[in-house]
Amino acid sequence: MSGSLVVVGTGPGKAELMTPATQVALAHATDLVGYGPYLDRVPPRDGQRRHASDNRVELERARLALSLAAAGRRVVVVSGGDPGVFAMAAAVFEAVESGEAQWRSLDIRVEPGVTAMLAAAAEVGAPLGGDFCAISLSDNLKSWTTVERRLKAAAEADFVIALYNPASKARPTQLGRAFEILRTIKAAETPVLLVRAAGTSEAKVIATTLGAADPSRADMRTLVIVGASTTRQVGRWVYTPRSERVSRS
């Protein structure tokens, strides 16, 4: 069995943010498996097969990729961002665990990439400059109780908080509920950043505060960053100092 499976992330969108290692993996693949819009970021190559699928069918997609690799194909599973952060890598290993015994001896590799929160942070300065958490607001795969518990813990311990999947047509209310929870713990003047399409030519930043943040301004392509108590504005930038004892001298 000479097949292989590499799980890659295209980065946030711009080709200039896709790593050379990922570009090489894509160039050597016989088969690309992924959500349609991510596959569209990959330049076409003669003889390469594309297996585009819908969003929300990650496990099926992972099983297809593993079957192809087991049949001797060089398969690349294409995620956005980093494949290990709220993306396809976990789904691939779930499929391995619940799948055919021979899949465990496959040549599987993960290539890291630039995840959305890093691109979003770079658009505005350095808001992730201190300790931070990443929380997905999607409750498709976990309970809202768990999301709430994590939001509270992160706020109480004064982490910067990056919110992935803040909203979608099917889940329009989560971000508003998250802001409400955070407002019971964090100050109203805490900086909040809604960064849409970070790391693409269409990037758009709304810099606001927790007290004023409007959840309806976020959609599927938005990454939300809620600052720590030390997060601050300087000129047109927002950043979190490395120190909790910041000197202004």
Place this chain on the structure above:
Amino acid sequence: MSGSLVVVGTGPGKAELMTPATQVALAHATDLVGYGPYLDRVPPRDGQRRHASDNRVELERARLALSLAAAGRRVVVVSGGDPGVFAMAAAVFEAVESGEAQWRSLDIRVEPGVTAMLAAAAEVGAPLGGDFCAISLSDNLKSWTTVERRLKAAAEADFVIALYNPASKARPTQLGRAFEILRTIKAAETPVLLVRAAGTSEAKVIATTLGAADPSRADMRTLVIVGASTTRQVGRWVYTPRSERVSRS
């Protein structure tokens, strides 16, 4: 004033993990400012000046970079990993805030990169597959009380925890103390990964458990990942399922 300042990250080490955008910024710079070992990752170019400095003098380095940019140079500040995660971007904005008024109108940009925890996760599978936190164990710039409070909050809310700066010659005890705190909350069989030199050709993984983890195996080049309650091993990989309700069928 036609100078500019770009803050970049080289990624974890291998050239194949440095983004093309960062390579372009480096190629166009007249001046590179950074910690010596990170500058060494950048191929030399004729006419480009290098300002190498020691670790632990981030603010001085940031001020030098800003002065050069204000004098009309095209400056790139070189971090490892992603510049916004426990690296130089925050120091640059601290220097802007406390520095000369004209620095606020400079052309400053941050280019995102692949941070160490993403490279470490990719080496072992997908341990960051659920909600996660990143905590620096260095207490040079924050109190150990803060570190402890964040470790407890992260453990109680069942986040995966990535520990940056787990140990150095000057700080040999922090990781052991962190493990002790986590052991009071997380189960002894929780997967723990000590990943040294992730994303380089010398990468080395120790996969162990919280009960058995030996803090003396970590050094400055190690990134430590402590799993959530759902983090598990499958074959030679470790991953965190996307769901907290994992079906094994």
